Amino acid sequence: MEKRELPNSTLILVFGILSIIGCCCYGIAGVIFGIIALVMSKRAIEIYNADPELYTGYQNVKTGRILAIIGLVLSGLSLITSIISIIMFGGLEGIQEMQQEILREYGG
Template identity: 80%
Template sequence: MEKRELPNSTLILVFGILSIIGCCCYGIPGAIFGIIALVMAKKATEIYSANPEQYTGFQNVKAGRILAIIGLVLLGLSIIAGIIAIFMLGGVDEVRQMQEEILREYGG
């Protein structure tokens, strides 16, 4: 019997990569790509586990899953760092005042 490519294995890898890029650059889209990649990887793993001799491309699924996890962890760390930064600057009110001063100063 000829081996077939595991469904969505390349797409899972691409979504894993996009989750890292998205979490580092844009935030929420990276989280969406990461969650979708994890869900798709779970389904692909179940398919592969049922008949591993019939499919190829499981390495892409594993790599995509790992990249999605890394992207979500990076997003979580950046959110935590943002919250810590706000409190180190004196709280939300202080940050708002700083933003207003910057906007006034630069004509916004």
């Protein structure tokens, strides 16, 4: 019998990579892609474990799952940092005021 590719194995890998890249977008995109990749990888692992001889691409699923976990952690940290900075500095206006104050103080 011919081996088939696991469903969405390449997509899981791509979403895992996007979850790491998404941590630079205040963490929101990374969390979304990471959760999607983990859900899809769970289903793919169940399919693979039911009959491992039928499928290829399990390595992509494992790698995508690991990348999604790393991306979720980084995105979570980025999201928490963004929320804390908004609370402490009052949004973009507060950050700009703080920067101007530092420039006046140390810039001369």
